[in-house]
Amino acid sequence: MGSAVAYHASRLGLSVLGIDQFEPPHDLGSTKAETRITRLAVGEGPQYLPFVARSHEIWRELEDEAGVQLLHECGGIIITEQEPIPGQRWEDFVTETARIAERGGIDYQVLDPADLRRERPWINVPDDRNAGFERTAGLVMAERAVEVQLAMARRRGGRIHTGETVEVIEPEEGYVTVRTDAGAYEATNVVLATGPWFSELAAPEHREQVSVTRQVVYWFEVDDLDAFTTEAIPFVMWIAQRDEDYIGLFPMPPDGTPAVKILGEQFLDTTDARSVEREVSQSEIDTFFEVHVAPKFTGVTRNCIRSAVCLYTNTTDDHFLIDTDPRSEHITVMSPCSGHGFKHSTALGEAVAQRIATGTSTHDLTPFRSRHQNR
Numbered sequence: 001m002g003s004a005v006a007y008h009a010s011r012l013g014l015s016v017l018g019i020d021q022f023e024p025p026h027d028l029g030s031t032k033a034e035t036r037i038t039r040l041a042v043g044e045g046p047q048y049l050p051f052v053a054r055s056h057e058i059w060r061e062l063e064d065e066a067g068v069q070l071l072h073e074c075g076g077i078i079i080t081e082q083e084p085i086p087g088q089r090w091e092d093f094v095t096e097t098a099r100i101a102e103r104g105g106i107d108y109q110v111l112d113p114a115d116l117r118r119e120r121p122w123i124n125v126p127d128d129r130n131a132g133f134e135r136t137a138g139l140v141m142a143e144r145a146v147e148v149q150l151a152m153a154r155r156r157g158g159r160i161h162t163g164e165t166v167e168v169i170e171p172e173e174g175y176v177t178v179r180t181d182a183g184a185y186e187a188t189n190v191v192l193a194t195g196p197w198f199s200e201l202a203a204p205e206h207r208e209q210v211s212v213t214r215q216v217v218y219w220f221e222v223d224d225l226d227a228f229t230t231e232a233i234p235f236v237m238w239i240a241q242r243d244e245d246y247i248g249l250f251p252m253p254p255d256g257t258p259a260v261k262i263l264g265e266q267f268l269d270t271t272d273a274r275s276v277e278r279e280v281s282q283s284e285i286d287t288f289f290e291v292h293v294a295p296k297f298t299g300v301t302r303n304c305i306r307s308a309v310c311l312y313t314n315t316t317d318d319h320f321l322i323d324t325d326p327r328s329e330h331i332t333v334m335s336p337c338s339g340h341g342f343k344h345s346t347a348l349g350e351a352v353a354q355r356i357a358t359g360t361s362t363h364d365l366t367p368f369r370s371r372h373q374n375r
């Protein structure tokens with residue numbers, strides 16, 4: 001989120017200073033593990049469609065300028081239970097996705113499970129499931145996108161300070177003072193995009209709306225690597241009865257870890273970016289493979305060659321929190337994106353930068369305002 005704002009703000013001619021405590025892209029936050037799913041038919045809600053669609057355009061512009069590939073349009077399959085599950089995080093995701101695809105004129109096909117098994121025998125989908133396929137869905141290279149946006153911000157005169165930690169943000173009359181472990185800066189506008197560290201600098205009203213959870217990503221070796229690349233197969237999102245039985249399979253991008261990336265989700269144990277357990281144990285790997293991978297996918301071995309711990313920063317309703325800070329109209333908060341923010345990130349960065357530069361943005365950010373009652 002921070003690199004996107006820095007890129008777009010410098011593109012708009014603003015004077016930009018980006019500050020990060022580490023050397024982004026790094027592997028301690030939420031933007032890591034090579035790839036992120038992107039879908040134009042965003043079943044999370046119609047408010048997201050303009051952002052993901054614009055992000056796809058910007059990834060392509062950045063690819064042209066930087067000469068690297070950021071977006072792999074490999075397509076995406078979504079599998080869910082047939083009946084909506086009341087109270088479940090994903091509820092009626094396939095139907096909602098189909099509705100948004102229809103509204104947005106997006107190429108989306110509802111699939112019969114038997115046909116899906118015939119065409120893609122590596123997916124053990126039972127007959128009593130719903131399934132759909134979006135051709136324009138794909139994977140975005142996450143760390144590479146950060147790297148490119150920071151390089152392009154610098155090319156346009158942006159200053160990026162890394163290895164510098166922001167300690168305090170002090171709202172003043174008409175500006176903001178940012179104090180770090182290396183100095184102090186005055187800015188007319190500050191964007192707080194601190195990911196899973198959000199609560200450390202956020203206002204109390206915002207802090208109480210977010211929680212951070214540990215998520216684990218696994219790379220399993222496959223019998224035939226060529227059959228599991230972004231050239232060969234789409235990603236799969238498999239939504240189950242219980243939130244914690246969700247599973248996502250990501251094909252291998254060019255130059256990626258030579259394996260298939262598979263992840264689950266959990267929301268039961270909250271944590272924070274400083275104390276999270278960053279090791280993945282062998283028993284976690286074995287259990288994940290046996291419970292989630294082996295029954296669903298053929299051709300994936302139990303040999304896990306890499307794993308990583310990543311962090312979600314969720315709001316209470318699993319949507320986004322992008323808003324003016326309660327302490328000052330000169331501060332914007334934008335990081336809590338409930339585990340589905342990357343696909344929208346560059347367009348969100350553009351909209352936030354536009355709002356700072358002109359007071360308004362091409363795409364509507366108001367659906368992501370704080371749900372705090374006393375706002």
Ligand SMILES: Cc1cc2nc3c(=O)[nH]c(=O)nc-3n(C[C@H](O)[C@H](O)[C@H](O)COP(=O)(O)OP(=O)(O)OC[C@H]3O[C@@H](n4cnc5c(N)ncnc54)[C@H](O)[C@@H]3O)c2cc1C
Nearest residue numbers: 001021029030031037166194195197310311340341342343
């Ligand atoms: C396992 C996993 C899978 C995901 N899958 C998808 C997906 O398929 N599709 C999708 O769209 N989204 C996905 N997401 C969500 C998406 O990756 C995140 O929404 C996005 O990467 C968050 O970026 P961010 O900039 O908010 O946070 P981060 O990338 O964590 O960046 C925050 C930055 O702030 C810096 N910082 C924090 N505090 C300070 C401070 N005090 N001083 C200086 N710097 C500071 C940190 O060093 C860090 O670099 C996934 C997330 C995870 C964890």
